[in-house]
Amino acid sequence: MDWGAILTNTLGYLLSPVTIAYALAATGLAVHFGYAGLLNFGMAGFMALGAYGYAISVLSFGMPWYLAMLVGLLLAALFAIILGVPTLRLRADYLAIVTIAAAEIVRLLFTTQVFDEYTNSADGLGGYNGSFQSANPFPELPKGERYGFGPWQYTAAQLWVIVFGVLLLALALFVVWALMRSPWGRVLKGIREDEDAVRSLGKNVFAYKMQALVVGGVIGALGGIIYVLPSAVIPSSYTTALTFFLWTILLLGGASTIFGPSLGAVIFWMVLALLGNLLPQMAQAGWLPMTDIQAGTLRYILVGVALMLIVIFRPQGILGDKREMTFVK
């Protein structure tokens, strides 16, 4: 058992691009579900649009990185509108089914051979980060040297991705916080609790829901962009499992809280990394009666069980307030 490596790997996830990306996407989901009560099961689609929008704009159309990112966000906003128009007037579970279907359509369109020229189909995209890294403010270090200390050691390129991601996350959290304490946010929470009551006050519930869907979707797409900044776009990562992991994170941290989704993302990834390192080693050492591949699968079974337990026993999450009931019956 190499405890040092296990600990280093686990602590590394405290501040890794993937943690930041999941935190952003879960924050977007918090706007949808936590504040507006919208059952969006298509977050993977929003993330895919952000990632592909960015990567394709750079690779196929030669845009600079900031414009390319903007394209990704605009695509997500457009997707939210297309999803919202048919479903936001219907009962909540219709939105759930349509969003999960739409996200799957998006994934299939990015994976098919038909648009291979742009999407490179099942192989995914890579090599689009030159433009982004050319804006790197951190000077390149001599060979063998790293920024940071202990488990958090990064090359200049990695550090730039993380700093950029943390800045975006901070911005997103601030925007969500400011929105939710504004009159607009209060109407949104009102819609979550009792749609008819808000309607009786003369508010256009449809428009509010639509705006929330767009705002959350754009934050989710931001997460999708951070997700692919370190290396490559892999189409098989945008399955429904990604959406379900985001829901686990959201409900773990607290659906209608500002910092809950970020806390959930950190805990989720650190626990996953801990188990991912620990269980196979325990299996190899003969402490667990299974192969190390089985030990690697075991942690995902635990994710499912954890999601069930959270929803049953602590639906408000770690940071949530029981009085603020997100699950309207």
Added chain:
Amino acid sequence: MSPTTVTARRPLRWLVLFLGAMLAAALLLFSSPVAAMAAAPDEPGGDQEQTDFYFGGVITFEDKPVPDVTLRIEGGGFEAETLTGDDGRWRLYVPEKAEYTLTVDESTLPDGVIVEGESASQKLEFGLTKSKIVNLFLGEGERVTQGFAEQLFVRLIGGLNFGLLLALAAMGAALIYGTTGLSNFAHGEMVTWGALVTLVATTMWQLPLWAGVIAAVLGGAVLGLAMDAGLWRPLRHRGLGVVQLMIVSIGLSLAMRYTFQYFIGGKTYQLEGASPTPIQLGPIQLSYIDLISMGVSIVAILAVAYFLLRTRIGKATRAISDNPQLAAASGINVDRVIRIVWVVAGILAALSGVLWAYFRPGLRWDMGTQMLLLIFAAITLGGLGTAFGALLGSLIVGIVVETSTLWIPSDLKYAGALVVLILILLVRPQGLLGRKERLG
């Protein structure tokens, strides 16, 4: 934020409908001619995910290499396509050492040239090594191809078959939704479970296939009963809302799915007698498995219809779907009926799983997950919560999925069904057989 009138919002809905139609049209447009123009890889196999196993070869005609010929490989639920390079060379990577069918798209060969032999497809198997060189011999000649109407007919039969087996799972899910309000995300795993029980019964316990199917039915019933008694009934009594229940079912789906992977790994397994030799029936080829599959589905659907329409429990089930409070007040034991519904749904899902394993063909740990969205599409199309709506929805989904490959590439066939779902929701949100007041 100003309040808009209903008439002012209408055009937006039609705009989206229009956009959707445009998207569908674009897909149609891109499909047939443009798909064939996908670029050849720079080196053989360079356009695919590289695995340990591959088939490769050179296509030449009269000693000259033939570039840009489309080759397709299929087997065990895997599909891939490639083009020959300028030197006529090609390579197709496959995930495992198993039997595959290689097909040459003869429309991409020079005019008047075909692959020698009975057809442009052949079955391939690996020898002792991880690669196999396949020599294709071309000759001059004409191939009598199937006309469009015949192809359509074949696909319609395939779609009917798929729709019927999908209906088994979807009717169960619709009954659960109708009686408990739960959108059961773990239904896909109940489907996988049926196939898995059959696999274990026929390979590990060496039982004959019919006994394996009976084992699947019993296993499905036990799973349905266990899920209701161990999880859903306690949660209902705890007073969890439908959204909470739905997310619990997502957690259950993840846990079950990865438990399956834990035990059987990532491999694809074949049930006994998969891919048999087809029988020629007039213009169409069917295997006896297709025929048995359709027969089993129809018998099961008729049994469910009899149960719902003619038995007391079935009437009680429909009464609960209609109005649970009134049903409980008039002396129906709601918990008992729901338990029976779960058992019926478990049996139907397990049966569907066995048939799905033959239809795909192959059994994988995540095969149910692939079906889950189609189940949802079917029950939403039919109108949430009505079993006969789910049957109708399933047939539509099955036929759309199978016939759409005539126009759109096969890797988009599931997307086609989901687009249809969204388009129908736009014009008829309550579904085909749903009632209007179900809307919120």
